[in-house]
Amino acid sequence: MFRAALRLSVSGARSLTRTRPQYTASIAARSYSHGKQETDEEFDARWVTYFNKPDIDAWELRKGMNTLIGYDLVPEPKILEAALRACRRLNDLASAIRILEAVKDKSGPHKEIYPYVLQELQPTLSELGIPTPEELGIDKA
Amino acid sequence: MVSQCQQPKKAMQHLTARRVAGLLSRRGVAAFSSSGVKMASHGHGGVTEQTDMSVPLYWDRLDTPLPDRPYKDTLSDADKSLKQKEKGPWNSLSKEEKLALYRLTFNETYAEMKKPTGEWKTVLGGIFFFIGFTGLVVLWQRYYVYPPHPRTLDDEWQAMQVKRMLDMRVNPVEGFSAKWDYEKGQWK
Numbered sequence: 001m002f003r004a005a006l007r008l009s010v011s012g013a014r015s016l017t018r019t020r021p022q023y024t025a026s027i028a029a030r031s032y033s034h035g036k037q038e039t040d041e042e043f044d045a046r047w048v049t050y051f052n053k054p055d056i057d058a059w060e061l062r063k064g065m066n067t068l069i070g071y072d073l074v075p076e077p078k079i080l081e082a083a084l085r086a087c088r089r090l091n092d093l094a095s096a097i098r099i100l101e102a103v104k105d106k107s108g109p110h111k112e113i114y115p116y117v118l119q120e121l122q123p124t125l126s127e128l129g130i131p132t133p134e135e136l137g138i139d140k141a
Numbered sequence: 142m143v144s145q146c147q148q149p150k151k152a153m154q155h156l157t158a159r160r161v162a163g164l165l166s167r168r169g170v171a172a173f174s175s176s177g178v179k180m181a182s183h184g185h186g187g188v189t190e191q192t193d194m195s196v197p198l199y200w201d202r203l204d205t206p207l208p209d210r211p212y213k214d215t216l217s218d219a220d221k222s223l224k225q226k227e228k229g230p231w232n233s234l235s236k237e238e239k240l241a242l243y244r245l246t247f248n249e250t251y252a253e254m255k256k257p258t259g260e261w262k263t264v265l266g267g268i269f270f271f272i273g274f275t276g277l278v279v280l281w282q283r284y285y286v287y288p289p290h291p292r293t294l295d296d297e298w299q300a301m302q303v304k305r306m307l308d309m310r311v312n313p314v315e316g317f318s319a320k321w322d323y324e325k326g327q328w329k
Contacts, residue, residue, distance in 0.1 A: 061207065062207040062208075062209070065206055065207050066204075066205050066206065066207060069204060069205070069206055070204060088231075091227050091228045092227075092246075093227055093231055093234070093239060093242050093243070094211075094242050094243045094245065094246035094247060095206075095207055095246065097239070097243050098206045098207060098243075098246075098247060098251075099206060099207075101206070101250065101251040101252075102203075102206035102251070104251070105203055105251050105255075128231055128232075129230060129231030129232035129233075129234065130231060131236065131239050133250070133251075133252075135236070136236060136239060136240050136243065137240075138240070138243065138250040138252060139250075139251075139252055140252055141250070141252040141253045141255070141256040
């Protein structure tokens with residue numbers, strides 16, 4: 001969904017004409033010209049499953065987040081929700097806030113993405129008691 | 142004789158390395174700043190402080206939101222009790238406590254990481270300074286290095302030279318003398 005939004009909002013930019021971003025089955029992003037391409041839904045599902053692991057450990061959370069942020073995309077709210085819940089299971093509030101900061105940074109010039117993500121995550125944020133960086137005042141240096 | 146030659150060279154190397162290290166440590170190296178990293182510098186007793194790269198390190202990077210270890214690993218008692226409180230519902234934490242928890246784990250916020258450094262002013266200032274210094278060197282050269290001014294470049298000599306060329310009819314068809322009006326005694 002975000003990939004579509006990104007493509008539509010950047011009009012005339014050369015990035016529009018590139019082919020759909022390729023998400024492969026492996027963590028290392030390789031582009032195959034043959035073989036089955038992972039769909040957006042499969043990608044999302046894979047990552048949601050990753051963060052939903054009940055006994056996820058801190059390393060896996062860090063690795064998952066850092067890898068996810070390394071991709072050329074803004075993660076879907078459902079992936080982020082799973083990640084935030086993983087932070088809750090690990091009793092790590094700071095990482096949860098950091099994840100929100102990272103999402104805002106990943107949106108880059110597309111300023112409409114972050115408010116949308118927050119809006120989608122609002123139920124989870126209130127349920128878990130996760131403040132947004134804006135609420136803590138750390139969104140400004 | 143050999144040792145004497147080596148001494149000033151070593152001092153020069155020290156100066157430049159130290160100066161670069163000083164500039165780097167002042168401005169920070171790109172997006173990489175860490176509490177544990179100290180520049181590998183000269184040591185008076187031969188002891189240098191260097192980061193232990195064999196343990197997980199902390200760093201603030203935009204593309205690595207969750208670094209390998211939390212920023213503060215030695216917690217005071219107050220911090221420890223806060224960490225205990227973190228295990229309960231987060232809704233019962235005050236805003237200050239939430240902020241304190243963030244600062245325990247992280248050094249700079251994303252906003253602080255992205256803050257403009259003003260490094261460009263140093264760079265531009267440095268450029269102008271060295272251009273200015275070069276100007277002084279060139280000026281000194283002009284007075285102390287250049288040989289005496291050749292008299293063939295004086296206006297008087299040049300005028301006599303031009304007159305001679307015209308008298309000789311240098312390039313009279315399409316070139317030099319062709320441009321001189323011999324009747325009127327002036328350039329065409």
